[in-house]
Amino acid sequence: xxxxxxxxxxxxxxxxxxxxxxxxxxxxxxxxxxxxxxxxxxxxxxxxxxxxxxxxxxxxxxxxxxxxxxxxxxxxxxxxxxxxxxxxxxxxxxxxxxxxxxxxxxxxxxxxxxxxxxxxxxxxxxxxxxxxxxxxxxxxxxxxxxxxxxxxxxxxxxxxxxxxxxxxxxxxxxxxxxxxxxxxxxxxxxxxxxxxxxxxxxxxxxxxxxxxxxxxxxxxxxxxxxxxxxxxxxxxxxxxxxxxxxxxxxxxxxxxxxxxxxxxxxxxxxxxxxxxxxxxxxxxxxxxxxxxxxxxxxxxxxxxxxxxxxxxxxxxxxxxxxxxxxxxxxxxxxxxxxxxxxxxxxxxxx
Ligand SMILES: Cc1cc2nc3c(=O)[nH]c(=O)nc-3n(C[C@H](O)[C@H](O)[C@H](O)COP(=O)(O)OP(=O)(O)OC[C@H]3O[C@@H](n4cnc5c(N)ncnc54)[C@H](O)[C@@H]3O)c2cc1C
Numbered sequence: 001x002x003x004x005x006x007x008x009x010x011x012x013x014x015x016x017x018x019x020x021x022x023x024x025x026x027x028x029x030x031x032x033x034x035x036x037x038x039x040x041x042x043x044x045x046x047x048x049x050x051x052x053x054x055x056x057x058x059x060x061x062x063x064x065x066x067x068x069x070x071x072x073x074x075x076x077x078x079x080x081x082x083x084x085x086x087x088x089x090x091x092x093x094x095x096x097x098x099x100x101x102x103x104x105x106x107x108x109x110x111x112x113x114x115x116x117x118x119x120x121x122x123x124x125x126x127x128x129x130x131x132x133x134x135x136x137x138x139x140x141x142x143x144x145x146x147x148x149x150x151x152x153x154x155x156x157x158x159x160x161x162x163x164x165x166x167x168x169x170x171x172x173x174x175x176x177x178x179x180x181x182x183x184x185x186x187x188x189x190x191x192x193x194x195x196x197x198x199x200x201x202x203x204x205x206x207x208x209x210x211x212x213x214x215x216x217x218x219x220x221x222x223x224x225x226x227x228x229x230x231x232x233x234x235x236x237x238x239x240x241x242x243x244x245x246x247x248x249x250x251x252x253x254x255x256x257x258x259x260x261x262x263x264x265x266x267x268x269x270x271x272x273x274x275x276x277x278x279x280x281x282x283x284x285x286x287x288x289x290x291x292x293x294x295x296x297x298x299x300x301x302x303x304x305x306x307x308x309x310x311x312x313x314x315x316x317x318x319x320x321x322x323x324x325x326x327x328x329x330x331x332x333x334x335x336x337x338x339x340x341x342x343x344x345x346x347x348x349x350x
């Protein structure tokens with residue numbers, strides 16, 4: 001047995017720092033549990049980091065908001081009760097010791113000790129699917145993009161977008177008024193994106209199907225021309241482009257989490273109505289899990305997180321109430337409320 005100290009052992013360890021993990025960290029603080037988040041990447045936000053420029057409308061209580069701003073708000077909330085946050089470690093191994101403490105090991109070899117685990121690993125460790133063209137990476141600093149963080153760079157430009165899913169088509173539509181010309185290339189004749197946005201895109205974009213990108217040409221670090229190949233006839237085509245956006249989706253990697261003995265269905269790890277997996281002490285929330293009425297949205301992730309944290313609390317303290325007191329009456333906020341009221345006063349005076 002390791003000789004770690006009691007203070008090394010957290011009440012709750014949350015695996016994954018997307019919306020489910022961030023909200024679980026906040027709510028776990030509401031329930032006065034010592035909390036740690038372990039996130040494989042070097043930042044919180046999860047899958048939302050792949051659409052930072054998009055405007056999100058369907059999160060309760062927040063108006064239409066740029067996704068990047070929503071991440072900032074969520075991160076601030078997640079840090080309310082100062083959870084420990086570990087970046088750059090993917091949780092891989094799990095061993096439940098005889099005293100009931102879980103020993104989690106990460107891919108960097110570090111160990112983490114915890115009494116409960118909430119799995120918020122979403123779509124796993126996602127890697128963007130890059131172009132399989134030799135040397136393509138040398139254009140990534142200039143005009144080859146896999147995510148978009150600033151739409152204004154496309155103003156007045158000829159933009160080529162490759163992809164046939166919702167993301168590719170949404171970007172095309174967002175660029176309608178901004179770009180000089182939008183060219184959409186897709187390897188199939190039919191788009192998988194929703195019908196209505198596809199119809200809108202076809203009203204203004206030059207759509208080339210079924211074609212795939214077969215070569216990139218230009219100066220040392222900037223693409224000027226894109227070679228295309230017809231996927232059925234092999235016929236070549238070439239188009240000029242100032243900017244190239246590739247939206248081919250993501251590879252998902254759940255690493256070793258799926259070998260812990262968790263029961264799974266097609267869309268994720270099975271949980272019951274209280275977000276309990278089949279392994280006692282291990283709960284789940286967000287896109288990583290599935291149950292009958294699962295909502296694969298940020299709002300759904302929040303609800304799962306509340307239920308998972310409440311279950312973790314009751315696992316540790318069977319006599320605890322099954323939910324936290326409402327935040328407006330929660331004594332954990334008494335001191336923090338003074339600062340909020342002060343900020344409000346200052347705002348009104350200015
Ligand atoms: C293009 C697009 C647009 C969308 N737009 C909206 C929208 O407008 N409104 C809305 O409500 N929803 C939207 N969604 C859905 C929303 O993004 C997801 O429902 C949400 O991100 C799920 O959150 P999560 O925390 O469960 O998982 P994720 O966001 O996937 O986060 C999981 C985190 O876990 C980490 N992780 C994975 N494995 C490990 C491991 N072994 N160890 C440590 N860390 C690990 C990952 O790095 C990641 O940071 C959209 C989705 C897409 C694809």
